[in-house]
Amino acid sequence: MSIQKSYETAKEIYAGLGVDTEKALDAMNKFVLSVHCWQGDDVGGFESSGASLDGGLAATGNYPGKARTPEELRKDMTKAFEFIPGLKKANIHAMYLESDSSKKVDRDEIEPKHFDGWVNWAKEQKIGIDFNPTYFSHPKASDGFTLSSSDEGIRQFWVEHTKRCRKISEYIGRQTGVRSINNIWIPDGYKDFTVDKAGPRERLMRSLDESIAEMLDPGATADAVESKLFGIGSESYVVGSHEFYLCYVMRNKNLLLTLDAGHFHPLETISGKISTIMMFIVEMLLHVSRPVRWDSDHVVALDDELLAICQEIARGGYDYRMNVALDYFDASINRIAAWIIGCRNTQKAMLRAYLEPYELLKKAEAEGDLTKRLALGEELKSYPFNSVWDYYCEINNVPVREKWLDGVEKYENDVLSKRI
Ligand code: RNT
Ligand code: ZN
Numbered sequence: 001m002s003i004q005k006s007y008e009t010a011k012e013i014y015a016g017l018g019v020d021t022e023k024a025l026d027a028m029n030k031f032v033l034s035v036h037c038w039q040g041d042d043v044g045g046f047e048s049s050g051a052s053l054d055g056g057l058a059a060t061g062n063y064p065g066k067a068r069t070p071e072e073l074r075k076d077m078t079k080a081f082e083f084i085p086g087l088k089k090a091n092i093h094a095m096y097l098e099s100d101s102s103k104k105v106d107r108d109e110i111e112p113k114h115f116d117g118w119v120n121w122a123k124e125q126k127i128g129i130d131f132n133p134t135y136f137s138h139p140k141a142s143d144g145f146t147l148s149s150s151d152e153g154i155r156q157f158w159v160e161h162t163k164r165c166r167k168i169s170e171y172i173g174r175q176t177g178v179r180s181i182n183n184i185w186i187p188d189g190y191k192d193f194t195v196d197k198a199g200p201r202e203r204l205m206r207s208l209d210e211s212i213a214e215m216l217d218p219g220a221t222a223d224a225v226e227s228k229l230f231g232i233g234s235e236s237y238v239v240g241s242h243e244f245y246l247c248y249v250m251r252n253k254n255l256l257l258t259l260d261a262g263h264f265h266p267l268e269t270i271s272g273k274i275s276t277i278m279m280f281i282v283e284m285l286l287h288v289s290r291p292v293r294w295d296s297d298h299v300v301a302l303d304d305e306l307l308a309i310c311q312e313i314a315r316g317g318y319d320y321r322m323n324v325a326l327d328y329f330d331a332s333i334n335r336i337a338a339w340i341i342g343c344r345n346t347q348k349a350m351l352r353a354y355l356e357p358y359e360l361l362k363k364a365e366a367e368g369d370l371t372k373r374l375a376l377g378e379e380l381k382s383y384p385f386n387s388v389w390d391y392y393c394e395i396n397n398v399p400v401r402e403k404w405l406d407g408v409e410k411y412e413n414d415v416l417s418k419r420i
Contacts, residue, residue, distance in 0.1 A: 035343060085392060181224050197237060283321045
C-alpha cells in the first residue's frame with residue numbers, strides 16, 4: 001500500500017477517536033529540535049589544547065570516522081540533517097570555537113567572531129544555534145571546581161567565560177534571527193563525604209549573579225541553568241543540584257530551567273516533574289538523553305520515558321515555553337546514525353503524543369471512568385501511528401523508515417572511512 005493510502009486509512013482510524021491527524025502534523029511543523037554537535041566528535045571540541053574529556057563526562061567506544069575539524073563536524077551534521085525531518089537548531093559549546101591566530105584563545109578570551117564559521121553555516125542551513133559555556137576539559141577545572149571555586153582567581157576566570165558566552169549567544173541570536181539559548185552546566189562537586197555543602201553553593205550563586213547581571217537582548221538570547229545529581233568523581237556532592245537551580249530560577253524569572261533526563265536518581269523521571277515546574281517558571285529547556293544505570297548518555301530510544309516526556313509537552317500545550325534539545329554521546333556506533341536515531345525517535349514520540357485523544361482521556365479520568373482511561377490508553381499503543389510518521393517523513397522529503405541507513409552507509413564508505 002502506498003504511504004499516502006495508508007496515511008488516509010490511519011487518518012480515518014484516528015478520526016474515530018476525535019483525533020485530527022492533520023492537526024498533529026501541523027504541530028510537528030512547529031516543533032523545533034536542538035541537535036547537539038558534540039555527538040559528532042565525542043565531546044572533543046576544537047581548542048587543540050590536548051585536554052581530554054573530563055568533568056565527570058565519558059564518551060565510550062572507538063568507532064572510526066569521528067569529526068576532527070569544524071568543517072568535518074558541520075559536514076557530518078549537514079549529512080545527518082538530510083535524514084531528519086522538521087525544524088532543527090544546532091547546539092554548540094564554547095569549546096567548538098574557531099580561531100585563526102596561532103596563539104591559543106583561552107576560555108576567558110573567546111569572542112563572537114570565533115563562532116562565525118558556525119553562524120555562516122547556520123545561515124546556509126536556515127537554522128538557529130543554541131550555545132553552552134564549557135566548564136570542563138580545561139586546566140582551570142582540573143580540581144573539579146569552576147564557578148563555585150574557592151580560588152578567587154579561578155572563580156573570576158569562569159565568571160568571565162560565562163559573561164563572554166552570554167554575549168556570544170546574543171550575537172548568534174542576532175545573526176541568525178533565531179533566539180539562542182545559553183545553557184550553563186558546571187561539573188563542580190566532590191567524590192566523597194562533603195562537610196561544607198553551603199559554601200560552594202554560596203559561591204556559585206555569587207558567580208551566577210555576577211555573570212547574569214548585564215541584561216541582554218531577550219529576543220536574541222536567554223540563559224538556562226542545568227542541574228545534576230552526580231557525575232564521575234562527584235558522586236557524593238554536586239554544587240549545582242536540582243534544588244539549587246530550581247530555587248535560583250524562582251528568584252530570577254528570566255532564566256530557563258534545564259532538566260536533563262540523565263541527571264536524577266535512576267528511578268526518578270523528568271516527565272514527572274514538568275507539569276509542576278511549568279506552573280511556576282516561564283520557560284524550560286530539556287536535555288533529552290537516555291541514562292542506562294547512570295548518566296550514560298546513550299542514544300535516545302523510543303522508550304516509555306521519552307513518550308512520557310513528549311506527552312507532558314503535548315498535554316501541557318506549552319508551545320514556546322518548552323525547548324527540546326538532545327544530549328548524548330555514543331562513540332561505539334556510526335556517529336551520524338546516532339544523531340539520526342535520537343532525533344527521529346524524539347520526533348516520533350512527539351508525533352505520537354500529538355496523536356493522543358487527550359480530551360477524551362481527560363474526560364474519562366474526570367468522570368472517574370478509570371477503566372476506560374486504561375483501556376483506551378493501552379489500545380492506543382497499537383493505533384497506526386507509524387502510517388502517520390511515514391507520511392510525515394515523505395512530505396518532509398526525508399527517507400521513510402530505515403531507508404536512511406543506506407545514505408549513512410554510503411557516507412561512511414565515501415567520507416568517514418577515509419578519516420584516519
Ligand atoms: C553534563 C550535562 C551537559 C553536557 C553537555 C556536553 O552532564 O548533561 O549538558 O552533557 O553540555
Ligand atoms: Zn545535559
